[in-house]
Amino acid sequence: MSSAVVSTSAAPGRPFLFDDESEAEVCSPSAESKRPAGKHSPESVAASVFQSAIGNRQSAISLATASRLEIRPTPEMITSGIPALDALTGGLPRGCLTEICGPASSGRTSVMLAALGSATRRGEYCALIDAGDSLDPHSLAVAGIDLDRLLWVRCGELKGAPSLSPRFLRRQGGSLDFSSPLPPNFQKNEPESHRRVASVKDSSRSQHHSEHRLEQVLRVTDLLLESGGFGLIILDLADIPPQSARRIPLTTWFRFRRAVEHKPTILLSIEQQPIAGSCSSLLLQLGVLSSQLSVLSSNQFSEDPAMRDLRPSHAHLLTELKINAELIRSRLDRKPARSITFETKTAWAG
């Protein structure tokens, strides 16, 4: 149950030291046997003096052997708010970085809200650094989160963000171009070259926005980690494209891990794909169950148009999502990857 990161400065070719080798003589017996007994050439004397000096110095700086490295204490595990997930992972570790990744509609936000609800019920203060400004406050209330204990940092637009109502947006004209109904085959009517140019422009713009948001997220995270006192700090990078998120240098994740170490803070990162590498102590992959469609079939769903439900759509209701959670990596519990399934219910499901 313990983990030890062996950081070694061993250059290629430099052997690791083990307990029984640490006190071994520098000169090998074979070399010693080849020398004539009782006779030492000046070169050999100088070499032995030099090597003994090196040996003394090595003992003086007292290199720690791998087996003598300090064993890190096992972090305290805190419930994530979802019993099935706790059964899989043992909870969320304090003082560690936990990654939860998955595509859209894979239950990442539900897990995040469950963790927030659990933390605020314990009386802890939490911080959510929302890279995409995508948090729905009503979902917070439904999840039973104490709103007074949650600090919400909305990254993204700096100033002059409009009040977000569709009518307002239309007045602004920014999104009007896209909201106007177009014929279903509008893509065919549009010249291919135009579409490519527009696509490149869109992607570069969104990439620029993502980088701007990422920069804000990293700076804010540094500040919050330095401030301390929060029981749970969440980096919501779920809306950042993986190609942008991967630009976060690994040293940044190391810094975050070191900053949160030995503190009673859970650092949780929500993202589309794993990006923190070995810095995360726990990595969970979420996904919608392939049998999700069958779940919806309770509403007589079928992909086959022939089999499709003939009942009107207002007779259907989205009540729950079945989420598959797979434990990809855990530094705390070295067991083979395994997965569980849990359900999230919509607010109106009762």
Added chain:
Amino acid sequence: MFACIYVPNFPVAAALRAEPELQTHAIAIFEGKPPLEQIIAVNERARDAGISPGMTKAQAELCPDLALRQRSALQESSAHAALLDCAQSFSPVVEDTAQDTLLLDLAGLESLFGSLTKISHAIFDRAQELGVKANVATAVNPDTARLAARGLAVVHGEAEGRKVLVIPPGKEAERLGQLPMEVLVDDHLEGDQKEEAASLLEALNRWGIRNLRALAALPEVALSERLGQQGLHLQKLARGAHTRTLVPVEPPLIFEEAIELEHPIVLLEPLAFLLNRLLEQVCARLASRALATQELRLSMELSNLTGVDDEFDNAGIPSESDESINSGNPVGAPSLSRRILAGQGGDFDFLSDNNVATTMRRSEALQRFRRPTQFRRKLSLPLPMLDAKVFLKLLQLDLNAHPPGAPIVKIHLSAEPARPRSAQGGLFLPPAPEPEKLELTLARIAGIVGEQRVGAVELLDTHHPEGFRMRRFVAEVARKTPQKKTPDTAEAQAAITALRRFRPPLGANVTLQNGQPTRLICPTKRDVQGDVLWKAGPWRFSGDWWERDAWSRDEWDLAVRNGETIAFYRLVHDLLGGGWFVEGTYD
């Protein structure tokens, strides 16, 4: 027992309190209107250099190393308020005898603060902490204490060291005896009273009375025959036998400090030094009254170049100084600020810069040039605090975000007093951010993401999908956990399907079949598109129909195949304005 706090050479002491770096310099205070400015007070170094009260400013300026400062009523009132705070921190019965003299009733304080000597030294130390070097004398009656405190200044001059004297009961005449006659005359007498006192002293001097011992030894009847009741009163004072009751004063809880600058400040960095000094003085005064503050108000008088610059340099940088009371067009203020704060100020050839400026506009500009401009910022804190460093950092961050816009000539800082917060920490309480640290962190985060984009969420009483607002995030250690109904275990453990919103909502092209969406394409987000596999709805919502921002919409829950996975979206059809939007994704 009574104590007296007396500040010798008060105008100089007030100036030194505002500018402590002048402690080692020769300093002279002048007042009056040019060109008739006259020196009214000097320190010992200046006196050694040959400067004395009564000289003209022009004469004093001949001394090269002399720091000349105009008498500031603001500085003197601040120093006096600091003295009052010092006295009030020891005794509730304080008489405001004069601007430089306070009397305290020490009855019953020995059990609280220790012996009279300890109390006197503590008063001296507290006054020094507040930036004032005072003489402290303790005696059995107020006037003896006052004379002794004034006498300390006469005997010791401005020499360094503790000027504290405790006169034991019965030793008043003996201790006061060596003091010169001048201590009997109040410095603040004016007009006839001053002349009368001077003639009295002259008469006594003619008689060969040089000190209080000699005056005390005079026969009462003979003295009464020659000088009347006034002579007897002086003799009583000299013997230390005059008793009276104090007239207590209830000082108002006003904590203000100000600095008037000789040369305008154009950069924020030197401003921070001055703010630090003011904040330390205010915090020391608040601490002496066992108070904290929840609101700091910073008011700065700006150089009136702003108005001129407004007229001739409409650079078009939008105004941020909504708090500033600007005599001119506020649009130009930040532009000047940028120029000045970037170190390009000082060369304002505004009249020749713009050829379009007419003579009338020039005259208007010059009128504005003469008018002062006020810049005000208010720093509201969620909890009472008392940390000058935190306040300074918060003010710096605030001024960085809202630059004053012009050179600063006067700084005025006031603090709204509040009871310090009392919080009982517990070993088993969950961790909470330190309020001071959190405030700084929030201010820094606000500088990164914007002021309105950090805080706690507050839901509004509305059905509008974005019915919430941001409010200040406060972390109180001693805050009780809300006693809500404990939900059933199963309910508490059920995860909620959350909605992730797109802000702003994504405009979508929707293919309809029988009035129901069958295909979704989102041009701004390429990965939000595909055939609709499943749908629920429409659910109709509307609200605010009585206002201009009425809304009415149909909501759909859609399952869309997104590559190899299925994504669930909330699709909205705006019934008033038309158009389809993807509002969010269920996640």
